Amino acid sequence: MFIIGKHMTDCSQSTKERILAAAGDIFGREGFKAATIRGIAKAANANIAAINYHFQGKEGLYAAVLENVFHQGFTRFPSKLGIEESAPPEQQLRAFIKGMFYRLLSRDGWGGLSGQGRLIARELLEPTPAFERILDKYIKPHKDRLVSILVAMMGKDIGPRYLLPCAISIIGQCIYYALAGPVITKIAVEDSPIEDNLDRLAEFVWLFSLGGIERIRLETTHTVDNTPLPH
Amino acid sequence: MFIIGKHMTDCSQSTKERILAAAGDIFGREGFKAATIRGIAKAANANIAAINYHFQGKEGLYAAVLENVFHQGFTRFPSKLGIEESAPPEQQLRAFIKGMFYRLLSRDGWGGLSGQGRLIARELLEPTPAFERILDKYIKPHKDRLVSILVAMMGKDIGPRYLLPCAISIIGQCIYYALAGPVITKIAVEDSPIEDNLDRLAEFVWLFSLGGIERIRLETTHTVDNTPLPH
DNA sequence: AAAGGAATAAAACAAATGTTTCAATTCTGC
């Protein structure tokens, strides 16, 4: 055992790293405004001044946390995780959805209910200025990948008028589990988005979406130059 | 023009009502912690003391707002809005989804992005003690209605193992539009959940869900006593 | 080993905020 300082803190991480990790958790749990730098400092076994020293204040810390969280998440679970370009698009979609569930909800990812996954939900609800960068760097490429899979499944003639809602419906199902975890647990405890259920839930969302996509595809090819959606 | 007091406020509402309305908007936009009673008082043309007088503090106000918002929302757009019991379950589902979109996103409802709809999203993300009551009184009956429609569509043999995920997928799509409105607008402006798009989006989610439900139904009836979900 | 910079600790500061207090005003029942 090594003695680093007068406090026996975790030697494997620097103060800056400890602050980032603790801040991700606390910002996620409590939101930007409700989180306090005192609480974060305490959780990170660090001093208040260290936060302002390394991150120039609360906002700077938040921006760094956001970048860190997304970088970690998409590094451990990339958009193309387990996707082989040669595989049929249905299987690519399957891997995409599974990737989303694990990125959002697994302990190795953003930790869903108790962790940094809620940070993402919060940004969806009320984007902060720091989120603009995240959108361009992570979210849009991620969406583009899903759209390209959908194009492979539905044909090139599908316009964005149907493609994008499809993408939204698929992503929406995944994110809803991360968002509404607490309530889902209260209403349907068997489907609580905990580690043990991720595979089953991802598989379900995949099948459900396959059906939905097929239904939309049929709808758009059958009604050629009629009203796009039935009234 | 009538002179009510020294301030020329809206005569049609009592102070208590004005506070409730303003608080719903501000709590929704900023969240419980970030919202300030001073800001709410100003927006309601009321005094700080009036809030504490009528609602016994910030928490009391929040509980009252939550009850008020859900009561209003489910009064104007009941669960069974436009649903005839005699209609085929597919059409009942259609009305159910349309009702959700309008309740969550229309100006007459919770106002989506700019209004009280975000309050609901916040409660899903981090339920407050005041939400327990709301769950029992509004959410669970609402869910039960959807489940009964799904039973009518998929047959009585479908167990909760498939029923509830179906319900979650459907509700998830709807709520995601209310949650992620700001980001959707940035990524797919054509599908921004604004008043003009509600009918089209609801119709899309309905069709998509019809396909999803059918796919799940097939899956569960074909693989009788096999593994419930394909590996 | 010494010096200089980097990092941390502790206290102080100023602004924001929920709550309380008390006087002034308005409303209601008689």
Add this chain to the structure above:
DNA sequence: GCAGAATTGAAACATTTGTTTTATTCCTTT
């Protein structure tokens, strides 16, 4: 019209919180 209750207005209070300051400790370089 009046008395008492209900409501509102304005100020004061105590706490929390982000930031800054100053001194001390740790680490690297020479």
